[in-house]
Amino acid sequence: xxxxxxxxxxxxxxxxxxxxxxxxxxxxxxxxxxxxxxxxxxxxxxxxxxxxxxxxxxxxxxxxxxxxxxxxxxxxxxxxxxxxxxxxxxxxxxxxxxxxxxxxxxxxxxxxxxxxxxxxxxxxxxxxxxxxxxxxxxxxxxxxxxxxxxxxxxxxxxxxxxxxxxxxxxxxxxxxxxxxxxxxxxxxxxxxxxxxxxxxxxxxxxxxxxxxxxxxxxxxxxxxxxxxxxxxxxxxxxxxxxxxxxxxxxxxxxxxxxxxxxxxxxxxxxxxxxxxxxxxxxxxxxxxxxxxxxxxxxxxxxxxxxxxxxxxxxxxxxxxxxxxx
Amino acid sequence: xxxxxxxxxxxxxxxxxxxxxxxxxxxxxxxxxxxxxxxxxxxxxxxxxxxxxxxxxxxxxxxxxxxxxxxxxxxxxxxxxxxxxxxxxxxxxxxxxxxxxxxxxxxxxxxxxxxxxxxxxxxxxxxxxxxxxxxxxxxxxxxxxxxxxxxxxxxxxxxxxxxxxxxxxxxxxxxxxxxxxxxxxxxxxxxxxxxxxxxxxxxxxxxxxxxxxxxxxxxxxxxxxxxxxxxxxxxxxxxxxxxxxxxxxxxxxxxxxxxxxxxxxxxxxxxxxxxxxxxxxxxxxxxxxxxxxxxxxxxxxxxxxxxxxxxxxxxxxxxxxxxxxxxxxxxxxxxxxxxxxxxxxxxxxxxxxxxxxxxxxxxxxxxxxxxxxxxxxxxxxxxxxxxxxxxxxxxxxxxxxxxxxxxxxxxxxxxxxxxxxxxxxxxxxxxxxxxxxxxxxxxxxxxxxxxxxxxxxxxxxxxxxxxxxxxxxxxxxxxxxxxxxxxxxxxxxxxxxxxxxxxxxxxxxxxxx
Amino acid sequence: xxxxxxxxxxxxxxxxxxxxxxxxxxxxxxxxxxxxxxxxxxxxxxxxxxxxxxxxxxxxxxxxxxxxxxxxxxxxxxxxxxxxxxxxxxxxxxxxxxxxxxxxxxxxxxxxxxxxxxxxxxxxxxxxxxxxxxxxxxxxxxxxxxxxxxxxx
Numbered sequence: 008x009x010x011x012x013x014x015x016x017x018x019x020x021x022x023x024x025x026x027x028x029x030x031x032x033x034x035x036x037x038x039x040x041x042x043x044x045x046x047x048x049x050x051x052x053x054x055x056x057x058x059x060x061x062x063x064x065x066x067x068x069x070x071x072x073x074x075x076x077x078x079x080x081x082x083x084x085x086x087x088x089x090x091x092x093x094x095x096x097x098x099x100x101x102x103x104x105x106x107x108x109x110x111x112x113x114x115x116x117x118x119x120x121x122x123x124x125x126x127x128x129x130x131x132x133x134x135x136x137x138x139x140x141x142x143x144x145x146x147x148x149x150x151x152x153x154x155x156x157x158x159x160x161x162x163x164x165x166x167x168x169x170x171x172x173x174x175x176x177x178x179x180x181x182x183x184x185x186x187x188x189x190x191x192x193x194x195x196x197x198x199x200x201x202x203x204x205x206x207x208x209x210x211x212x213x214x215x216x217x218x219x220x221x222x223x224x225x226x227x228x229x230x231x232x233x234x235x236x237x238x239x240x241x242x243x244x245x246x247x248x249x250x251x252x253x254x255x256x257x258x259x260x261x262x263x264x265x266x267x268x269x270x271x272x273x274x275x276x277x278x279x280x281x282x283x284x285x286x287x288x289x290x291x292x293x294x295x296x297x298x299x300x301x302x303x304x305x306x307x308x309x310x311x312x313x314x315x316x317x318x319x320x321x322x323x324x325x326x327x328x329x330x331x332x
Numbered sequence: 333x334x335x336x337x338x339x340x341x342x343x344x345x346x347x348x349x350x351x352x353x354x355x356x357x358x359x360x361x362x363x364x365x366x367x368x369x370x371x372x373x374x375x376x377x378x379x380x381x382x383x384x385x386x387x388x389x390x391x392x393x394x395x396x397x398x399x400x401x402x403x404x405x406x407x408x409x410x411x412x413x414x415x416x417x418x419x420x421x422x423x424x425x426x427x428x429x430x431x432x433x434x435x436x437x438x439x440x441x442x443x444x445x446x447x448x449x450x451x452x453x454x455x456x457x458x459x460x461x462x463x464x465x466x467x468x469x470x471x472x473x474x475x476x477x478x479x480x481x482x483x484x485x486x487x488x489x490x491x492x493x494x495x496x497x498x499x500x501x502x503x504x505x506x507x508x509x510x511x512x513x514x515x516x517x518x519x520x521x522x523x524x525x526x527x528x529x530x531x532x533x534x535x536x537x538x539x540x541x542x543x544x545x546x547x548x549x550x551x552x553x554x555x556x557x558x559x560x561x562x563x564x565x566x567x568x569x570x571x572x573x574x575x576x577x578x579x580x581x582x583x584x585x586x587x588x589x590x591x592x593x594x595x596x597x598x599x600x601x602x603x604x605x606x607x608x609x610x611x612x613x614x615x616x617x618x619x620x621x622x623x624x625x626x627x628x629x630x631x632x633x634x635x636x637x638x639x640x641x642x643x644x645x646x647x648x649x650x651x652x653x654x655x656x657x658x659x660x661x662x663x664x665x666x667x668x669x670x671x672x673x674x675x676x677x678x679x680x681x682x683x684x685x686x687x688x689x690x691x692x693x694x695x696x697x698x699x700x701x702x703x704x705x706x707x708x709x710x711x712x713x714x715x716x717x718x719x720x721x722x723x724x725x726x727x728x729x730x731x732x733x734x735x736x737x738x739x740x741x742x743x744x745x746x747x748x749x750x751x752x753x754x755x756x757x758x759x760x761x762x763x764x765x766x767x768x769x770x771x772x773x774x775x776x777x778x779x780x781x782x783x784x785x786x787x788x789x790x791x792x793x794x795x796x797x798x799x800x801x802x803x804x805x806x807x808x809x810x811x812x813x814x815x816x817x818x819x820x821x822x823x824x825x826x827x828x829x830x831x832x833x834x835x836x837x838x839x840x841x842x843x844x845x
Numbered sequence: 846x847x848x849x850x851x852x853x854x855x856x857x858x859x860x861x862x863x864x865x866x867x868x869x870x871x872x873x874x875x876x877x878x879x880x881x882x883x884x885x886x887x888x889x890x891x892x893x894x895x896x897x898x899x900x901x902x903x904x905x906x907x908x909x910x911x912x913x914x915x916x917x918x919x920x921x922x923x924x925x926x927x928x929x930x931x932x933x934x935x936x937x938x939x940x941x942x943x944x945x946x947x948x949x950x951x952x953x954x955x956x957x958x959x960x961x962x963x964x965x966x967x968x969x970x971x972x973x974x975x976x977x978x979x980x981x982x983x984x985x986x987x988x989x990x991x992x993x994x995x996x997x998x
Contacts (some may be wrong), residue, residue, distance in 0.1 A: 031697065047375030048667025057377050057674065074379075075990055079743040080531040080767045087527065104594060112518070161792060166516035189791060192784055193604055194517035196666065198660045200603045204469030206792075219658030219680020361982070368987075376987045379973065494910075496903060500896045501859050507864060514871075514882045521882055522867055545933075549926040555960050556908045556922035655916050725962040726971050732933055737979060741989045746941045753937060757930045764923075765849055765918055795878025809888040 016137040029200045030284040032277045034096055035070045041264075042100040044085030047076045051129075051262045054300060058128045058264070061291040065281040081105075083115045092119035094267040096274035099125070103262045104170050107317035110170055111325040123270040124310025126282035127263035127303045128295065131213040132233035133174040134243070135162075138202060139227045141209075146230040146249040148211070150182050154266040157185035161207040163198040166190045168328075171211040173321060175233060178211075178246075181254050186259075202226065209236050213260050214240050215299030232258040238301045258318070263310050279307040284325070339692030342387055343700055346432045346485030351388045352697065353699025355395025356704045360712070362396065363403020366544040366731070366737015369416045369536055370607065371398040371663045375428045377536065381671045387690060390675060391697040393668050398701040401607055402446040402645050402709060409636070411731065412531045413544035417535070418607030418643035420773050421615040423543065425635030426626060432631050435717050440577045441633055443709035445589055449641035452593035453600065458695050461652050468653035471552060473603060473789035474800050478809035479602070483609055485817035486616045487771040492629055495821055498771045501762070505775020507549030508533055515784040516791070528747050535776055537739040537752035538656065542769045545756025548731045550763065555724045575710050585637045588618045592641035599642070600649020606662030607643035608777050612770070614642025648698060654685055655691065672824045846914045847904060854900035861893030929959055944994035950978045 034065055041059060052074075059072045066072070077085030082105065089100030102122060109115035135146070143149040153160050164171035167190045175188055180269040191198035195212045203212045210217070214237050220226040221240070228243045234257055235244055246254045264282065266275070285291050286304045295302035305313060355377070361609070362373035373396050381389025404419030409426035422442060429438035450472030456464065471479075484502065489499020511522045512532030523529040545597055592614035599610035618638035620626045628635045658680035661667035670678055677690055684691050719727070739752035759769060793799035801807050864886050872881035903910055917923055932955050940948035953972040962968060983989045 047372070048378055048670055050670070052375075052675070053378075053670035057382065060379075060382050073990065075744050076375075077744050078531070078744050079534065079747065080527040080529070081531060083527045084745065113512075114520075115527075166518060167516060182570065187791070189788060190516050190518075191788070192513075192518075193780075194666075196659045197603050200653065201472065203657060205658075206472040218677055219682065222678065223681030225681060229422050263431065297678075298670070298673045299678070305440065358986075362987075365982075376989070379988075472872065496896055496900045497853065498851070500893070500900070503857075503860075503889050503892050503896065507860075507886070507893075510886050510889070517872065517882055519871065520883050521871060549930060551930045552960060553922040553926045553954075556925045559961050725957050725960045726975075728960060729956040729971070730975055732929075732936075732956060733949055733953065733975060733979060736933075736937060737945070737983055737991065740940075740991065741983065741987075744990065746937065746992065749931045749937045749940065750934070751902070753930070753933055756933075761918065762925065764918055765853060766914070766916075779885075787880055787884070795875070 009146070013050065017041050026307055029070045030065045030281045031067070033067060034277055035067065035194060038071050039066070039096070040098050041072050041074045042085045042089045042098065043074055043076045044078060044082030044100065044222045045103070046078045048299075051103055052076060054061045054128055054262060054295065054298060055264070057294055058126070058285060058291070059297070061288055061294070062255040062281055062285045065137060065284065078223055080111075081114070082083075083109060084115075089265075090117040090267055092267050093267045094123070094271070096270060096278060099264055099266050100280075102314075103264055104260050104317060106130060107314060108168070108170065108173065108321045108325065110318070111322045119311075119314035121220050121268050122265035122314070123268055123275060124314050125264040125266060125275075125278050125307065126286065127261050127305040127313065128286075129300050130259045130261040130263075130303045130305060130313070131215055131300060132231045132237060133171060133211055133258040133260065134214045134217075134237070134297075135178075135209055135211055135229045136199075136202065136214075136217045136221070136226050137229060138205065139225070143194065143209075143229065144227075146244070146246065149229055150184060150250065153182075153184040153186060155325050157312050160186050160188050162186045162207065163189045163191055163207040165195045165198060165212070166192040168325070170258065170260050171195070173324045173328065174211050175327060177232075177256055177258060177324055180255065180324075180327065183248070199226075214243070215301075217296045217306050218299045232256050233327065239296070259313075261313065263305070265310070274308075280307050336692050338689045339696055339794065342689070343696045347815065348388050348391050348697075349700075351392040352395045353704055354698055355392035356399040356701055356708055357395075357688050358838040359396035359399020359401075360403035360406070360705070360708060363400035363419075364406045364415045365738060366407060366413050366415055366446075366538045366734055367536060367741065370397065370398075370418065372536075373397075373400045374664050374667045378667060378671050382674055387675065387693045387697070390668075390671055390677075390694065391701070393671055394694070394697045395701045395704065396670070397664055398450055398644065398647055398698070398705045399708070400645060400715055401445070402450075402640070402705050404643075404714050405442040405446065405640050406439065409442060410435060411544075411727070412547045412631045413731070414539065416607070416648070417539055417773070417777070418611050419647070420539065420543070420608065420612040420637065420770060421490070421532070421639035422636060424615065424639075424770065425630075425632045428629070428631035429633075429636060430720065434502035435720055436575070436713060437577070437581070437633070438631075438636050439713045439716060440575055440710070441581060441585065443706060443713065444582070445585065445592070445637040445641040446644040447702055447706035448589045449593045449596055449644035450588075450647055450705065451699065452641075453597040453645040454695065454698045454702060455648075456597045456645075456697065457648040457651050457655075461656055464597070464649070464652045465656040467598060468603055468657060468659065469599045471805065472803065473785045473792060474803050475805040475809070476604070477785035477789055478806040478813065479605070479798070480778045480785060482809045482813040483613060484774060484782060485813040486612050487774055488817055488820045489616045489619055490612070490768065490770040490774070491768045492768045497765070497767045501767050501769070501771035502688070502775040505772040506779040507775075508538065508772075509776045509779035514785045515780060518666040525691060528745075533751060534742055534748050536742045537748040538755045538776065539773060540615045540735050540739050541752040541755030542772060543759075544621040544731055544735050545752060546763055546769075548728050548735070549756065549760040551724055551728045551731075555728070558724075575713050581633055581774060585634055587621070587845065588634045588638050589641045591617055591621065596642035596645025597649035601652045601660050603653055603659050603661055604781065605647040605685075606650065606664070608773075611639035611643040611648045612774055614638040614690050620816075623732040644702070647702075649697065651694070654679055655694070656681060658683075661815065727804075741787065757840035846911045846916050847908070849916045849918075850900060850904045852913060854897045854904065857893050857897030857900060859888040859897075861897065864890035864893065925959065929956060932956060932959065940992055942994070946976060946980070947992040947994060949979070 094099035110118045292302045362368045404415035407415040408419040408422040412427040414420040487502040596610040650665040653659045654665045739748045868883045868886045871883035936952035
């Protein structure tokens with residue numbers, strides 16, 4: 008019943024957008040399975056499904072994307088399954104930045120080498136967020152305070168060894184400061200709640216996650232860890248701008264569609280073309296912005312390059328953090 | 333005011349009404365099926381909302397949310413199987429009532445209490461959301477730890493026959509929850525190199541196994557005995573004389589409704605806690621303050637009402653931090669957050685000024701969803717109770733297959749199905765040995781919350797344990813926890829001793845512990 | 846009941862010991878006194894042992910608590926349940942390789958036969974109806990992919 012209802016609505020939507028032609032995907036003979044190794048309804052899942060919603064018009068008629076959530080084992084089982092699938096474009100997977108971290112933490116037997124990167128709809132930078140009424144008006148003040156009282160400032164993250172924690176470690180290494188890591192393993196939501204309540208001094212997260220509070224004037228973003236400013240908050244400086252040379256890092260929480268490695272060239276070029284068209288679709292960009300995400304435009308080789316670069320970056324960081332313990 | 337009229341126009345539009353109705357109906361079905369939980373129901377139907385313009389999709393999700401929490405109580409009462417974790421406490425008194433032939437009365441009470449809890453929390457959301465929001469951010473790690481310990485201390489009140497075995501069960505639950513990545517250091521605990529175990533053993537398959545699968549095995553055993561007794565076929569009739577609870581019942585449970593609704597709303601407001609915890613706490617508090625605590629576990633009407641009112645009151649409570657802060661109050665609202673954002677509603681402090689019409693739409697939609705849930709529930713009672721008339725030879729295979737399918741769909745992996753079956757076989761043997769299942773569930777739900785907040789608090793204080801007595805909230809909860817843990821054990825003995833000494837204090841009404 | 850209760854006590858103590866042994870490599874307290882990975886499991890292990898001892902004490906010193914209660918783990922009806930559990934495990938295995946439909950079509954009649962149902966029409970009818978309804982509700986209504994046979998892939 009609901010499905011039919013949904014189909015009617017989809018049909019109405021589709022009528023408005025029958026202009027696609029050059030980006031047609033022609034290879035699939037049956038439905039394309041898209042493994043989402045995250046819980047249904049989470050950020051990764053929502054943006055994956057949203058992207059597919061805009062990509063499906065390039066599929067031949069009678070074929071659809073079938074998203075399957077496989078979050079068991081923190082998503083590693085889903086990644087393994089996708090890596091072992093036949094590389095024929097019938098199985099895609101939504102990888103996340105964890106693919107670049109888990110192999111170094113002994114948590115995943117598969118690495119970026121087992122996948123072909125296709126499209127990264129999200130690549131949001133890490134940022135440091137404090138309360139609006141906190142004494143730290145700029146990143147420089149925060150760093151000075153941290154230098155004065157090493158190990159005293161409490162910085163919340165989403166779990167030890169997760170990206171925001173590694174971003175904290177990276178910050179400590181580059182700036183020569185010592186912070187107190189407070190992991191909130193049940194997600195960044197409780198961490199932000201406790202920052203709003205004044206139980207911690209700062210949170211490392213993506214700017215999008217803190218957007219509601221920042222817009223309302225309850226929280227303030229001090230800086231983003233990227234080479235360019237974040238489009239949704241053009242006033243927030245990058246670390247490099249705020250602190251000067253030597254702090255130029257790109258810590259991005261990305262999620263990227265990928266296929267198993269050794270994808271045939273024609274399949275890959277078809278998928279790349281389709282995803283390129285999605286990335287350029289203004290409706291898609293609008294939908295992502297509503298989620299507090301700056302829509303990514305990395306397609307194909309760019310994604311592969313990012314995966315490789317991050318794999319090496321996190322390999323180094325994790326090795327350092329384990330040495331420190 | 334015009335915002336309100338506009339919102340009324342949206343909610344009572346033809347399409348929105350239909351979507352709310354369908355959502356509530358789908359929610360009740362999802363809730364009643366073992367294995368399909370509230371969170372899953374919302375996640376399953378969320379992609380549909382991408383295609384709806386405007387608030388229709390969100391109204392549908394509100395319907396699913398309210399309907400699914402309620403739906404869990406139907407299978408809890410009728411087949412001793414909580415449809416969702418939030419109904420695990422409803423089993424304790426719901427099924428005994430059904431066995432007494434009072435399935436209709438139990439369903440009437442649970443439906444009424446679900447509706448009451450839902451509407452109460454909706455009122456709370458409308459009236460005191462900004463004040464409640466302070467609860468959401470006011471609690472720090474030590475307070476969360478104390479809340480977790482308080483929840484765990486309930487174990488002694490829900491252990492049926494042996495308190496020691498109840499506590500052992502609680503330990504089993506606590507241990508199961510430690511398997512997987514360590515919440516603080518992300519090191520591996522008890523994973524034996526398995527990638528499946530790294531993410532921890534999934535909770536829902538364990539719940540389904542312990543309650544539903546073991547219950548089906550019990551059904552097979554009873555079926556064997558009955559077939560060999562002349563005329564011993566199962567005769568549990570569900571006479572339904574009325575659908576709405578009687579006035580006498582209603583007057584008796586009204587204080588329970590109110591208390592549970594307050595508890596549920598508060599628990600819902602606190603991020604990271606949800607209906608499962610609220611229902612157990614509501615149950616214990618109902619028992620603590622009841623004039624007939626001895627009836628609990630044997631079909632108490634307060635016992636069947638309390639968890640449902642508490643669990644359904646979570647809905648409105650969980651919307652408080654979601655709407656005012658942009659931080660979800662429980663797992664279901666965390667998933668809904670995505671749907672809100674797809675529709676361009678930036679949740680948080682600015683929502684009320686930037687989108688007043690949508691805010692009013694959500695308020696009215698929440699009332700409507702709870703009303704529809706009540707109407708669907710009451711009109712469905714006669715149909716639901718037919719389940720009692722289905723012959724065992726058909727009902728048991730259905731339950732077993734549903735268990736497998738439900739567990740599979742949690743993570744789309746067969747491993748969960750095997751986990752469910754093994755949990756079910758263990759549950760069956762443990763039931764034979766006088767263990768109860770609820771303590772295990774409480775241990776799994778609350779163990780991670782207690783542990784990670786204990787360690788988080790000590791990280792903040794550099795290992796100084798005095799952090800737990802410095803916060804008044806924390807100290808209060810820890811005291812209540814101690815009382816809750818020991819009163820059910822020592823309470824009756826003190827009373828007996830008192831009676832022996834005083835002799836004439838027999839009619840002491842205040843000793844209702 | 847008595848010897849089962851002693852067994853429960855023993856298993857509880859054993860469980861506690863096992864957890865202690867398994868958490869021997871986990872980190873203990875940090876230098877600042879913050880509890881590490883092993884803290885919580887050790888606490889649980891301690892509780893297991895304590896509760897096991899309490900259970901033992903109850904059996905020895907307060908035999909009246911459980912007087913008259915019996916435990917049945919071997920009788921014919923209970924054994925039927927064990928068989929059903931085994932059949933269910935076989936069903937799960939079949940479902941893994943041959944998919945949900947084949948598994949359920951074999952499983953439902955097996956359980957009904959085990960429960961003494963002998964009318965062939967009822968068995969076939971119920972099986973078809975259950976599989977069809979579940980398939981419709983889960984796959985068509987809720988869009989959940991159920992496992993299909995490997996050779997259909």
